[in-house]
Amino acid sequence: MAILLKGGTIVSASGRRQLDLRMEAEIIQEIGSDLAANPGDQVIDVQGQFLLPGFIDAHTHFELNNGVTDTADNFTTSSRGAIVGGTTSIIDFATPERGGTLRDCLAEWHQMAERKTSCDYSYHMSLIEWNQQIASEVPLMIEEGISSFKMYMAYDNLRTSDGAIFEAMLAIRKEHGMLGIHCENGDMVNELIKKLVGEGHVSTHYHPLSRPDSVEAEAVERYLMMADLAGLPVNIVHLSTQRSLESVKRARDRGQKVFVETCPHYLVLDDQLYDGPGFEGGKYVCSPPLRSKADQAYLWDNVISGEIDTISTDHCSFNFKGQKELGLLDFSKIPNGLPGVETRPILMYSYGVATGRITLEKMVALLSEKIARQFGMFPQKGILQVGSQADIVVWNPQGKGVISAKTQEQAVDYTPFEGMETVGSPRQVYLRGQLVAENGKVILGNQGRFIHRGTSDWTC
Ligand SMILES: [Zn+2]
Structure with a gap:
């Protein structure tokens, strides 16, 4: 089943554009304006959100x-x-x-x-x-x-x-x-x-x-x-x-x-x-x-x-x-x-x-x-474009919070950033097309896979 993210702004290192994005089978399949939903697509409204690699x-x-x-x-x-x-x-x-x-x-x-x-x-x-x-x-x-x-x-x-x-x-x-x-x-x-x-x-x-x-x-x-x-x-x-x-x-x-x-x-x-x-x-x-x-x-x-x-x-x-x-x-x-x-x-x-x-x-x-x-992972990772792996952060620029050990996911008993106020937040996190975290909670764990990396781009 494909997931269609509609109305978000896709950001890369070189610019941003408001475009829809369809992902299926771990990969970004399509990016464009006003993509129509296919039968069976799960459509997610991401208006006002940034889509980040x-x-x-x-x-x-x-x-x-x-x-x-x-x-x-x-x-x-x-x-x-x-x-x-x-x-x-x-x-x-x-x-x-x-x-x-x-x-x-x-x-x-x-x-x-x-x-x-x-x-x-x-x-x-x-x-x-x-x-x-x-x-x-x-x-x-x-x-x-x-x-x-x-x-x-x-x-x-x-x-x-x-x-x-x-x-x-x-x-x-x-x-x-x-x-x-x-x-x-x-x-x-x-x-x-x-x-x-x-x-x-x-x-x-x-x-x-x-x-x-x-x-x-x-x-x-x-x-x-x-x-x-x-x-x-x-x-x-x-x-x-x-x-x-x-x-x-x-x-x-x-x-x-x-x-x-x-x-x-x-x-x-x-x-x-x-x-x-x-x-x-x-x-x-x-x-x-x-x-x-x-x-x-x-x-x-x-x-x-x-x-x-x-x-x-x-x-x-x-x-x-x-x-x-x-x-x-x-x-x-x-x-x-x-x-x-x-x-x-x-x-x-x-x-x-x-x-x-x-x-x-x-x-x-x-x-x-x-x-x-x-580190030899581009363009499978590091960019949202057709053919890349669908690792996507739906970023809410309106999010507000305070960093605290009480609310962190990691197991360690403190955070060096305790009490720091924050702006923006990751609303949904997709790993190769699967929703793995949402609003600070793990939705689906243990899906990580070893990345077989190529050689470095020494010129980048
Ligand atoms: Zn170190």
């Missing part, structure tokens, strides 16, 4: 163990949060054990996600070491639909040497893959934590001081110099400061292709939250940390000007009670990460579009189309 979050950690504790959410609960918020696809991170193979790691992540996930999903493959075995598996990953890779310059259990990064870059370039790196100088982070904790500076106030902007910017600069040597277009995940973006601009000026991702928490929260009463600051411990208001303003300017390509969340949820509290007496023991997959679209609409900072077209580019292009 399902949002894609290219940076989630739905289910992981950080070496000490497991995330509060998993593929089931995080993905339910995703769809009620309008996110129909995510790219998570598959991370092997040291000494393990990429093939086994991929199988393990499939096991975790299959039949438990309510949005479509893929993974970036983490390269936490580099050897003959791993190198030989890079082409295999591309064949398996995993066309992007992740490396770390911080976190002792995940990071590699610069030499390993360089060799991986050459291998990824050969396969036309995409590399993203967590850019922080791990040695400097360790030194600063040792110094601060050694001096008795253990409260959350010191978390951002242990990871200052120079620690990030130095790693970004080094990464981009290595990418220049390797001739590889690269992605920077969760870029958070002016100094890092200045480094990106220098690289672009010398002709390098660099993709930049930032996250909503760097745009709507700031480092004063680490000085909240009691242990409240623990709720906001993530890396890189929340930054100054000046950094925040600079990031917004560059979202507007287009220097920032995409917005994803780095969703990684740990409960405040019992988990964040592991660092009650030492900020460096607080599990890093913030929940965010559920709230990214509504935050970007409320604080980006509704405030007049960005257009809705720009929001579609940042949260959907550019991500689909960058």
Whole structure:
């Protein structure tokens, strides 16, 4: 049975038009003015609503163990949060054990996600070491639909040497893959934590001081110099400061292709939250940390000007009670990460579009189309056109609300955005033509499917 959405305004990264849309068998079959209903069509009146391509979050950690504790959410609960918020696809991170193979790691992540996930999903493959075995598996990953890779310059259990990064870059370039790196100088982070904790500076106030902007910017600069040597277009995940973006601009000026991702928490929260009463600051411990208001303003300017390509969340949820509290007496023991997959679209609409900072077209580019292009999913995803998968958010611009842990779908016991007022809301969310969420409630769960991705569009 086909579904006919009548009277809505279809928005893409390049414009908007009031058109009807018919979907059937997972695909958008027809778009046009005044489409007539066929016998048996389910007709939905969407006048006054925007039809947006399902949002894609290219940076989630739905289910992981950080070496000490497991995330509060998993593929089931995080993905339910995703769809009620309008996110129909995510790219998570598959991370092997040291000494393990990429093939086994991929199988393990499939096991975790299959039949438990309510949005479509893929993974970036983490390269936490580099050897003959791993190198030989890079082409295999591309064949398996995993066309992007992740490396770390911080976190002792995940990071590699610069030499390993360089060799991986050459291998990824050969396969036309995409590399993203967590850019922080791990040695400097360790030194600063040792110094601060050694001096008795253990409260959350010191978390951002242990990871200052120079620690990030130095790693970004080094990464981009290595990418220049390797001739590889690269992605920077969760870029958070002016100094890092200045480094990106220098690289672009010398002709390098660099993709930049930032996250909503760097745009709507700031480092004063680490000085909240009691242990409240623990709720906001993530890396890189929340930054100054000046950094925040600079990031917004560059979202507007287009220097920032995409917005994803780095969703990684740990409960405040019992988990964040592991660092009650030492900020460096607080599990890093913030929940965010559920709230990214509504935050970007409320604080980006509704405030007049960005257009809705720009929001579609940042949260959907550019991500689909960058990560080999376009035009199956990222755009509403005939032949594309029918991942559609019916967005009500009149919606009003307040973000609260009490009403969220995800399982974690708090939200870093508690009490923030919102404008606009996802009224209906369709995943490949099926209604999966409506007015903040899951209608049909566990329909998510693995996305077999093609290679990146390096030019987008
Ligand atoms: Zn991350």
